[in-house]
Amino acid sequence: MSTQQLSSLYGELTRSFDARPSDLNKCGKLLAQLKVALIETGLIFPQGDHKLEDLVAARDILEIGAFWSIRTKDVPSFDRYFSQLQTFYNDFSSVLPPSKREYPLRGLNLIRLLIQNRIADFHTTLESLPLPADELALNPYIRHPVNLEQWLMEGSYSKVWNAREEAPAEEYKFFVDSLIGTIRNEIASCEETAYESLPLKDAATLLFFKSQSELLEFAKQRGWQVNLTAGTVTFAHKGEEKMEIPKEKLIANDLHYARELEQIV
Structure with missing residues (x-):
């Protein structure tokens, strides 16, 4: 593909992505063509003079591709695009003008690490960001x-829930929703261990559900029993594992050891 064709497709991609709403289907097709063009021109992992x-x-x-991945809820695709962007953000930072999309994407990557419970990677990535500590604290995307990480460590799940409305960009809500899903399952596991049943209203509050229908769907997935008349939910407890003790074998062994002791004495 010629440079002129690449430029034409790039302009078309920008227009499709910036449209309100974005034409995600068209963006996906254009991105597939453009990634092939970037590989052919050596720009996917640039080396030498360009x-x-x-x-x-x-x-x-690549930045549009990363945002497109989130908007289409394709996390593996986001991982690939963000990985490819590292060359531009790290190796060419002194050459290229700053990108307004860089820190929104870096922030999204940090939340992705939280969702995957990669806390060590989260802190390593945070420490490697090319900004002084005081500037990081002022950057809304970071x-x-x-x-979120601090609130998760504290167990302040209500603050994590409220953080969805404070997201600095619309794409952040997708990852925060995923994080809330993980938190709900953690809380549900605790409820199953601590209680035999709960009032529906209390269960919905603990799990951050705004409507009863959402709770009922979640209860169905977890295998809980719901009594709408009594207004309660009964948790499905796993049956206690029964350990069979081989009594006859133990007695036989004890008798054998006793005989041996008698012979020794």
Whole structure:
């Protein structure tokens, strides 16, 4: 593909992505073509000499791809795009002009690590960000995942829930929703262990459900028994594992050891 064709597709992608609402289907098709073009031109992992405008275009394409992945709820695709962007963010940071999409994407990556419970990677990634500590605290895209991590460690799940409405970008809500799903399952496991049953209203409050229908769907997935008349939910407890003790074998062994002791004495 010629540079002129790449430029034309890049312009079409930008227009489709910036449209309100974005044309996600068209963006997906254009991104597939553009990634092939970036590979052919050596811009997917650039080495050597490249024109500044070509590097900027390649970075923009990959950034749009990362945001497109979140909007289409494709986390593995986001991982690939973000990995490919590391060359531009790290190796070409002194050459390329700053990107307004860089820190929103870095923040999304941090939340992704939280969802996957990769806490060590979260802190390593946070410490490697090319910003002083005081500037990181002021950056809304980084402050958001940092707060989420702190609240998770504290067990302040209500703050995590409220953080959805404080998301610095719409794409953040997708990952926060995923985090809430993980938290709900953790709380549900605790409820199953601590209680035999709960009033429906209390269960909904603990699990951050706004409507009874949401709770009923969740209860069905967990195998809970719901009594709408009594207004209660009964948790499905796993039956206690029964350990069979081989009594006859133990007695036989004891008698055998006793005989041996008598012979020794």
